[in-house]
Amino acid sequence: MIDASSLMSEPAGFEAIIVEMVRALAHSAHAKQPDVPADSGSADLEDVRLAGRGDGDAYRRLVERHQDHVGRILWRFSRDRRVHEELVQDVFVESYLSLSHYRGKAPFERWLARIATRVGYRYWKQKARRRRTEPFDIQEWDKATDGDSVLEALEPDQAAEMLHRVFEQLAPRDRLVLTLRYLEQCDVVETAQRTGWTKTMVKVQTMRARNRLRKLLEHTGMESIR
Amino acid sequence: MNWEQKIEQLAARARDESPPCVDVTCRVLGLLQAGQVQPLTVTERLWMWLAAVSSVIAVPAAAAAFILYTRSAGPLNQIAEAISWAIQ
Numbered sequence: 001m002i003d004a005s006s007l008m009s010e011p012a013g014f015e016a017i018i019v020e021m022v023r024a025l026a027h028s029a030h031a032k033q034p035d036v037p038a039d040s041g042s043a044d045l046e047d048v049r050l051a052g053r054g055d056g057d058a059y060r061r062l063v064e065r066h067q068d069h070v071g072r073i074l075w076r077f078s079r080d081r082r083v084h085e086e087l088v089q090d091v092f093v094e095s096y097l098s099l100s101h102y103r104g105k106a107p108f109e110r111w112l113a114r115i116a117t118r119v120g121y122r123y124w125k126q127k128a129r130r131r132r133t134e135p136f137d138i139q140e141w142d143k144a145t146d147g148d149s150v151l152e153a154l155e156p157d158q159a160a161e162m163l164h165r166v167f168e169q170l171a172p173r174d175r176l177v178l179t180l181r182y183l184e185q186c187d188v189v190e191t192a193q194r195t196g197w198t199k200t201m202v203k204v205q206t207m208r209a210r211n212r213l214r215k216l217l218e219h220t221g222m223e224s225i226r
Numbered sequence: 227m228n229w230e231q232k233i234e235q236l237a238a239r240a241r242d243e244s245p246p247c248v249d250v251t252c253r254v255l256g257l258l259q260a261g262q263v264q265p266l267t268v269t270e271r272l273w274m275w276l277a278a279v280s281s282v283i284a285v286p287a288a289a290a291a292f293i294l295y296t297r298s299a300g301p302l303n304q305i306a307e308a309i310s311w312a313i314q
Contacts, residue, residue, distance in 0.1 A: 063250065063255070064251055067249065067250055067251070071245055071246070071247070071248040075243075075246070081246055084246070085250060089253050089254055089257075093254060093257060093258070151232065152235075152239075154236070156240055156241075156242040157243050159236045159243075160239075160240035163233070163237060163240050183241065210230070214229060217229045
């Protein structure tokens with residue numbers, strides 16, 4: 001004879017097992033991403049929702065949480081501290097204005113990275129129109145890149161400065177794709193997302209930019225192609 | 227080491243750089259609270275679209291008008307020349 005109470009209790013036990021399994025899966029998923037705080041995504045979403053309703057404190061939290069990340073991206077676009085700060089500010093103003101377009105499908109940080117790239121690229125285009133490019137010292141390049149040991153001895157900020165000045169000699173479009181590919185280590189998909197270009201365009205643009213960089217180094221006598 | 231390897235090595239070194247700390251929280255919130263930055267209203271968006279559409283229409287219309295004018299100006303010039311010749 002089947003006990004009615006055991007029939008009632010069995011589904012509850014089964015549900016508990018399912019719940020435990022889901023919890024274990026969720027825990028292991030978080031454990032695989034040690035750099036991402038477990039609740040940062042949900043906190044961002046909640047703050048975006050509140051900021052969209054005009055909550056200033058929620059937007060303050062978003063700015064405080066992400067300004068270092070945005071600052072890191074934009075440091076590739078301008079090494080002038082004053083300009084850099086203005087660009088970071090522009091990113092957060094633009095992101096506030098288009099907050100209603102954020103659907104939460106991608107992490108907020110990635111969405112901000114796209115805006116930061118757009119703001120930085122716009123700054124380069126404006127600068128190129130004004131033709132304000134710092135002259136490049138060829139001797140300095142030769143000296144800095146003459147042999148492995150010399151390159152390794154360079155301080156990170158010296159290397160970044162040198163690369164910034166080399167890329168500065170190129171058109172903004174070339175400079176953008178090379179910065180994303182070499183410095184940010186973005187693959188084709190990520191570069192396409194950051195720039196808003198198609199994947200084919202990214203591939204073509206990368207090839208053209210690399211050729212122009214090679215020609216620039218050849219033309220200026222900075223490097224001989226082997 | 228070729229040029230690309232040098233660039234890659236420089237980039238690898240450059241990635242270790244620590245960018246300067248920025249704190250734009252007060253400035254951003256100050257700008258937003260001062261009302262200097264406001265998202266476009268529905269009316270403004272409507273005007274913006276209207277301006278864009280009218281400029282898209284205006285350019286081909288101007289080109290068509292120019293072509294029509296140059297086509298019709300030829301016979302008119304001939305008539306004017308004939309009249310001035312007859313007067314003389």
